[in-house]
Structures are given as C-alpha cells and as structure tokens.
Amino acid sequence: MGFIPPKSHMAVLLKDFYKPLVIEHIPTIEPKGESVLVKTIATGICHSDIHAWRGDYRPAGLPKKLPIVLSHEIVGTVVACGDGVPKPLLNRKVLVYPWQYEEEDEFTLAGLTQLGRKRRRLGLDVDGGLQEYVYVGHYRFLVDVEGLDDVPALAPLACAGLTTYRAIKKLINYVGPDDYVAIVGLGGLGSYAVQWVKTVLPYVNMIGVDVREEAIEFASKLARIDCIVNPSKVNPIDEVLRLTKGRGVRAVVDLVASPKVVATYINVLDTKGVYVLVGHMGEEGVTIPRPRVIRNELTIVGSYTGSLSEQHEVVNLARRGKINYSAVVTARYRLDEVNEAFKSIEEGRTLGRQVVVM
Numbered sequence: 001m002g003f004i005p006p007k008s009h010m011a012v013l014l015k016d017f018y019k020p021l022v023i024e025h026i027p028t029i030e031p032k033g034e035s036v037l038v039k040t041i042a043t044g045i046c047h048s049d050i051h052a053w054r055g056d057y058r059p060a061g062l063p064k065k066l067p068i069v070l071s072h073e074i075v076g077t078v079v080a081c082g083d084g085v086p087k088p089l090l091n092r093k094v095l096v097y098p099w100q101y102e103e104e105d106e107f108t109l110a111g112l113t114q115l116g117r118k119r120r121r122l123g124l125d126v127d128g129g130l131q132e133y134v135y136v137g138h139y140r141f142l143v144d145v146e147g148l149d150d151v152p153a154l155a156p157l158a159c160a161g162l163t164t165y166r167a168i169k170k171l172i173n174y175v176g177p178d179d180y181v182a183i184v185g186l187g188g189l190g191s192y193a194v195q196w197v198k199t200v201l202p203y204v205n206m207i208g209v210d211v212r213e214e215a216i217e218f219a220s221k222l223a224r225i226d227c228i229v230n231p232s233k234v235n236p237i238d239e240v241l242r243l244t245k246g247r248g249v250r251a252v253v254d255l256v257a258s259p260k261v262v263a264t265y266i267n268v269l270d271t272k273g274v275y276v277l278v279g280h281m282g283e284e285g286v287t288i289p290r291p292r293v294i295r296n297e298l299t300i301v302g303s304y305t306g307s308l309s310e311q312h313e314v315v316n317l318a319r320r321g322k323i324n325y326s327a328v329v330t331a332r333y334r335l336d337e338v339n340e341a342f343k344s345i346e347e348g349r350t351l352g353r354q355v356v357v358m
C-alpha cells in the first residue's frame with residue numbers, strides 16, 4: 001500500500017491583510033493525472049510575501065484569492081502522484097518551481113515559463129508553501145534535489161536564488177573582462193547576487209552598494225566584493241565615478257528599485273550601460289532621466305524571477321558547490337512562529353533569507 005493523502009492538513013492562511021496569519025486545517029487535494037502532492041520540508045519567506053500580507057499588491061489584483069496560503073519557496077518530498085506521473089518521482093526530494101502556468105503559449109513554449117500568459121504562481125495565484133502538503137498541478141515543475149546537503153536551505157533558490165541568477169546572466173552580453181558592475185542592495189537577494197557574479201562573471205569588478213554595514217559585512221563573507229559603497233557615508237555617484245576613473249559602470253543590477261534608488265544609480269552608468277531592474281518594493285513607477293538615456297544609449301531592462309530551465313541550472317550549480325546556499329539562511333522558524341517571522345522580516349531585522357521548517 002502506498003501513501004494515502006489525509007483528508008485535511010495544517011495550513012497558514014492569509015485571511016485579512018496585515019492581520020495575524022491563522023493556522024487552520026484545509027482540505028488536502030488528491031493528485032490526479034499529471035499532478036502531485038508534495039509534503040513540505042521547508043518553505044522560505046520572501047519580501048514579496050510580506051508585501052502580499054500587507055496588501056501592497058492589491059493594485060495589481062494580487063493575491064488572486066483570499067484566504068490564500070503564502071510562500072513560494074518550497075522544498076519537499078513527493079508523497080502522492082496522479083496516474084500520468086513517472087513512477088520514479090515518488091518519494092524524491094524536490095524543489096518546487098513556483099512560477100507556474102496553466103496552459104502553454106508562445107512564451108512558455110519558448111522556454112520563458114515565468115512569463116506565461118495564464119500564470120498559476122504559488123502563493124500569489126494559488127496556495128503556496130506554508131502548509132503541510134502542497135498540491136502541484138504538473139510534475140514538470142519539480143526539480144530533483146536528492147543528495148544535496150541542508151535541504152531546508154535550498155528553498156529560497158526557488159525565488160531569491162533564481163531571480164538573481166537570471167538578472168546576473170542578463171549581463172553576459174553587456175559586460176566584458178575588467179568592466180565594473182554595481183550590485184545595489186546586499187540584503188536577501190544581494191546575498192545570492194554577489195555569489196552569482198563570481199560564478200557567472202568572474203572577470204568583472206564588483207561594486208557592492210548598501211546603507212547597512214551589517215548587510216555589507218554579511219555579503220562580503222559570501223563572496224569577495226571588490227569595492228564597497230555605503231551611501232549613508234559617501235555621495236554614491238561621486239564615489240562610483242571615482243572608483244571607475246570617471247567612466248561609470250557598465251551595468252547596475254538594482255535589487256531595491258525604489259524610485260529614489262533608480263533615480264540615483266542610473267547616473268552611475270557609463271555610455272551604453274545597462275540598468276537591470278529586479279527588486280520591486282511597492283507598485284509605484286519611477287522617473288526616467290530621458291536625456292541621459294538617449295544621449296548615452298542606455299538600456300533599461302526588467303528581470304522577473306527565472307525560467308524553469310534556469311531553475312534546473314541553479315540547482316545544478318548548487319550541486320556542484322558553485323553557490324553557498326546554506327550560509328544565506330540566517331533563521332529557521334517553526335510553523336507556529338510564522339507571525340513572528342513575518343514581523344521580523346517586515347521590520348528589516350534580518351540578514352540573508354529565512355525559512356520555515358516543518
């Protein structure tokens with residue numbers, strides 16, 4: 001006899017914005033066809049979960065439903081499968097690719113799975129990871145992590161690790177040996193970004209920017225950052241120009257992307273430079289300094305999470321020791337400590353990333 005899914009299981013529900021999350025039993029969905037049921041080992045708490053909880057994404061119509069189970073950084077074990085799922089998947093440890101879609105279209109078929117027109121993102125469109133069992137609509141969204149160490153710490157590779165990987169890979173066509181690249185924001189995303197720069201673009205000079213000394217120190221332990229700029233101590237534009245002998249950087253990867261940050265760091269780009277927007281704190285827009293963009297032929301690009309094939313690349317690189325994912329995770333909470341976890345992340349009391357371990 002195989003595993004029989006329970007009728008119901010424990011889940012953390014967002015019922016009212018900015019109110020404490022509630023732990024309740026919800027019905028367990030029995031997988032059919034190509035779908036699977038994953039027993040959660042750990043699930044990460046992302047800044048976007050904090051935004052969703054606060055109701056900051058309501059202008060964008062997210063989350064799609066209430067109540068919803070938040071969190072999209074899930075590792076677990078496949079415990080039940082529909083008839084259409086290959087048998088060897090059963091009992092495997094997997095990372096769940098959260099940027100799922102409901103049907104194929106020109107983007108998903110081109111491998112841009114995160115840009116599907118009909119999105120079914122975990123923790124935003126459908127229930128996510130803060131529950132004992134997660135229903136996954138198709139087994140194609142599972143990435144095998146069997147054999148990797150410290151499985152709970154793998155969870156944030158589904159969002160923070162993946163998002164920064166895609167953003168840094170975008171620079172390959174823009175930067176060359178000895179060019180300067182600025183990473184703005186050395187928090188949860190930055191902790192991975194500085195490591196990806198060393199792995200993907202080992203030939204560039206990296207400038208790390210953050211106002212928090214403790215974040216600078218934390219990121220510097222994960223990867224050697226060539227130059228540090230702390231805007232609370234120096235004028236960041238002057239300082240970057242000084243470091244680059246008046247030229248500016250070839251690329252900025254902006255992991256904060258608030259209006260003020262964009263307005264500042266677009267001014268440190270050299271001619272033909274590229275500005276990659278990644279973080280998205282809130283829904284407001286930014287002002288673009290049109291003359292600078294035109295006269296210097298600057299490129300501004302958005303980068304949204306990552307594709308399923310990039311998710312496989314991230315896990316393969318982790319398997320080969322190319323990213324220290326364990327050291328990024330600074331706190332491990334129990335399910336019943338979830339409100340405490342949300343509060344401390346919201347208040348910015350954390351470094352690196354945080355996971356809830358079941």
Ligand SMILES: [Zn+2]
Binds near residue numbers: 046047048049072160
């Ligand atoms: Zn996230």
